[in-house]
Amino acid sequence: MAVFKRKPKEIDNNAITPLWNVVLNIIIGIFAFTCVFPFLFVIAISFTDEKVLALNGFSLLPEKYSLAAYQFVFNTGDQLLRSFGVTLMVTVLGTLISLFLITTYAYVLSRRSFRYRNYFSFFAFFTMLFSGGMVPNYIVATQFLHLYNTIWALILPIAMNAFFILVMRTFFQTSVPDALIEAAKIDGSGEFRTFLQIVLPISLPGIATIGLFCTLGYWNDWFNALLYIDDASLVPLQAMLMRIQNNMEFVIQNSMQMGSSFEIAATLPTETVRMAMVVLATLPIALAYPFFQKYFVQGLTVGSLKE
Numbered sequence: 001m002a003v004f005k006r007k008p009k010e011i012d013n014n015a016i017t018p019l020w021n022v023v024l025n026i027i028i029g030i031f032a033f034t035c036v037f038p039f040l041f042v043i044a045i046s047f048t049d050e051k052v053l054a055l056n057g058f059s060l061l062p063e064k065y066s067l068a069a070y071q072f073v074f075n076t077g078d079q080l081l082r083s084f085g086v087t088l089m090v091t092v093l094g095t096l097i098s099l100f101l102i103t104t105y106a107y108v109l110s111r112r113s114f115r116y117r118n119y120f121s122f123f124a125f126f127t128m129l130f131s132g133g134m135v136p137n138y139i140v141a142t143q144f145l146h147l148y149n150t151i152w153a154l155i156l157p158i159a160m161n162a163f164f165i166l167v168m169r170t171f172f173q174t175s176v177p178d179a180l181i182e183a184a185k186i187d188g189s190g191e192f193r194t195f196l197q198i199v200l201p202i203s204l205p206g207i208a209t210i211g212l213f214c215t216l217g218y219w220n221d222w223f224n225a226l227l228y229i230d231d232a233s234l235v236p237l238q239a240m241l242m243r244i245q246n247n248m249e250f251v252i253q254n255s256m257q258m259g260s261s262f263e264i265a266a267t268l269p270t271e272t273v274r275m276a277m278v279v280l281a282t283l284p285i286a287l288a289y290p291f292f293q294k295y296f297v298q299g300l301t302v303g304s305l306k307e
Helices: 018-046 050-056 068-074 078-110 117-129 134-144 162-175 178-186 191-220 223-228 237-253 261-266 270-303
Strands: none
Touching (some): 018 270, 068 270, 078 191, 078 237, 117 162, 178 191, 191 270, 237 270
16 A cells, blocks of 8 residues: 655745734835825825915815816926926936946046046945035136027036945956956957947846936926026926916015005915915926836846945
């Protein structure tokens, strides 16, 4: 009579019990909801009637909805679309330029055969500790580079970032084997061709992560427009929304001295306009995030090691 022995059950030390799996999913779900809730709350407020908001305060489900805040913002006419176009162009062009500068600089630093890698590493690291300051930057940008009232004033001042260079350098060192580069050299590939056709295709997670950070930086930047842009056709979206906010506050604060403007100021949807501006400034870039998410987690994990 054959005796069947029971196969011993394999124990997975990394596995968790079903109960803890449910508990952890609930905790992560609550944490995710707390992250998304403020933005949903802002969207709800932006569609709330200003009078209802004044009477009942902030509410996720207002008694009366209104599009007055968005109508007020869109009454700026072509300026809104023009500013949106400027921001979009600056974001796309600036991100491409930043990625080219950062990846090429970082790749050179990652190559141990490069004689001056320590010097250029220190040169990049030094700028993280000490900067020239706002006044010297303004003088260089306006007096020497003549960037005032040009689109390059919104792109070049933030095109390079030392922290991103160090992250990409570490990414190249940990993700690109030296043997792969040596094999490309043996096959007759030059440095630039090796970088474009061998290194970049296997570095997409790191490039996408840095690209996302650069995109966010260009999209949210308003300070360079405040310093260097007076031409209305070059004002980006964030700066234009800030100017609308400042003009609205000016009208409200000085309405008593302007006579008939007091009634106009009393009807301005101040609170809901602020929330509508937040939605208009945040929503487009938030919608772009899922396209980067595929590479974002992997790029952050690999690039988190600094040497």
